[in-house]
Amino acid sequence: MASAGLDRVLVATAVPVERDAVARAFPGGTGIEVIAVGVGPALAAARTASALTAAALRGEPYRLVVSAGIGGGFQPGAPVGSLVVADGIVAADLGAETEDGFVPVTELGFGTVRHQPPTALVRRVADATGARTGAVLTVSTVTGTATRAAALRERHPTALAEAMEGFGVAEAAVAQGVPVLEIRAISNPVGPRDRAAWRIPDALAALTEGFGKLTPVLESWNRHDS
């Protein structure tokens, strides 16, 4: 099948500084669309769904959605400044707290808590960028204690990062049959709250560098590859 170019790839970041960091990787204007969809899974889902629907109504549906931005890294697997590509996009706090611990909505009999990016594409992104591969958790509350970080790691042993939008972006994409990726540049460790430890400029630079290496991967990939 012929390459589809970058023109029907949508990148959804949370905030404008992340959007601009991704866009800097494409200075010539490749046609890739990069939008800021807001912080948190609900707003990210709503705005991503609107963008997908508008494109479909124009007769130019997106062929891939990428949730991208900064995120917290579980240590030592995802150091600050590193890049993570999700092999699973997981809603980590969608469920019920019980005396016996957290119960995901799927065990309550409804919904889903995990979306699966295309395996071959994840591998190619990791090869091209040097990104580490693991689950990326979506949370509505940023982890701020060692206890919660440990609980998340126990429930999700393959998790490398947490952020706040991936699952929302993925829900919107999957609802319209569009494949989805999540790429996070690590700005802070997941664990005890320490604002002084954030390295946002370093993470934004890693995001730009990573996307700079992705053009051939995104151009040549089509969904039948995996």
Ligand SMILES: O=C(O)c1cccc(C(=O)CC[C@H]2O[C@@H](n3cnc4c(=O)[nH]cnc43)[C@H](O)[C@@H]2O)c1
């Ligand atoms: O106030 C805090 O302690 C705090 C710690 C980390 C992040 C925040 C944010 O408000 C950033 C939310 C924004 O950035 C992404 N992000 C970055 N690091 C993390 C994290 O460790 N856990 C969850 N989200 C993170 C997130 O996707 C949002 O877009 C505040």
